[in-house]
């Protein structure tokens with residue numbers, strides 16, 4: 001396909017996303033990375049290319065280009081003009097109206113139900129991986145996704161655990177399993193993000209403590225007080241520590257919190273709405289005006305009210321922006337995990353030879369000390385993968401990427 005790259009619209013931990021135009025004038029999004037580092041993007045391509053659903057971002061092809069003497073791997077997708085769900089929350093003053101939360105939640109769930117019915121676990125559901133477009137929310141970024149064997153219920157290959165620590169389910173944080181229920185947990189966390197503009201564990205600023213808390217504390221994220229009882233009940237069905245007790249996407253679609261948004265007639269009401277070009281377009285709100293929801297009706301005036309604008313300004317003017325903070329976290333990828341696992345084992349083992357000391361000195365010293373004291377108080381890293389997960393997620397992305405030589409450690413074994 002003949003196409004040209006436009007300006008960058010987003011950057012993730014692995015790739016850059018730009019607007020692009022085809023020879024025939026169609027606009028789409030292209031996610032690109034240098035070919036030698038494109039393993040994860042190619043993985044995403046393998047998933048996206050066999051999926052097709054109104055609430056999963058649409059695949060449009062892929063190619064390899066040569067730009068400035070560099071080979072680039074490019075993945076084409078539909079362009080989602082409204083940005084991410086996290087951006088939408090921020091734009092609305094750091095908190096979405098409950099009706100809008102229900103609207104987006106039902107759409108994410110429809111996408112999730114489809115993925116699960118095709119044997120795919122997304123593994124990284126969060127506001128930043130949900131994109132907003134003309135017809136509402138679509139699930140994006142399948143870079144961490146996995147196939148589940150429908151007979152055994154386990155992943156098809158021994159794929160290491162991935163995702164974003166704040167949104168990880170307890171069994172994932174412990175390194176035990178990452179199946180469909182892990183997506184349900186992450187969805188519950190995303191609902192909290194929509195309701196509060198904050199991460200599900202807002203008062204913990206040490207990533208290692210967050211993972212420890214998720215894995216072993218027995219606690220649940222706090223449900224926002226101001227939510228309706230139906231919204232809280234919905235959260236209680238997503239956020240159950242035992243994955244077997246969590247509701248499936250199909251069950252959740254029937255929950256009263258979402259009733260107004262997923263019944264066939266309301267769905268067709270959604271589909272026949274005019275097509276706003278972004279989350280800020282009045283059309284999307286107008287289409288929901290007066291829509292009956294549990295506990296009342298959608299009042300879209302509140303979305304553009306002075307209170308909402310002041311809220312937005314207050315966020316812009318310096319209240320904590322957790323999304324920015326979150327950018328410093330690692331999304332655990334296979335190679336990084338293998339490399340870091342080796343590193344952490346070396347750090348906590350008693351056989352710290354010269355080589356390992358050299359490695360230790362490349363890690364942020366304060367955090368390395370935290371690893372050691374944490375791992376020291378929780379047994380040897382070699383007992384399970386979970387401790388390594390905690391350790392590697394406590395390192396800031398920039399520190400790790402710039403200082404650790406992954407090549408050197410790629411032969412380290414996942415324990």
Ligand SMILES: Nc1ncnc2c1ncn2[C@@H]1O[C@H](COP(=O)(O)OP(=O)(O)OP(=O)(O)O)[C@@H](O)[C@H]1O
Pocket residue numbers: 009010011012013014015016017029031057077078079080081083084128129131140141143331
């Ligand atoms: N189809 C799209 N349309 C519009 N913007 C997009 C699209 N895909 C991605 N973006 C933007 O690019 C950003 C990065 O995309 P994405 O999350 O897929 O990259 P990534 O490298 O996989 O990120 P991560 O750090 O989550 O692994 C998104 O947060 C979003 O702002």
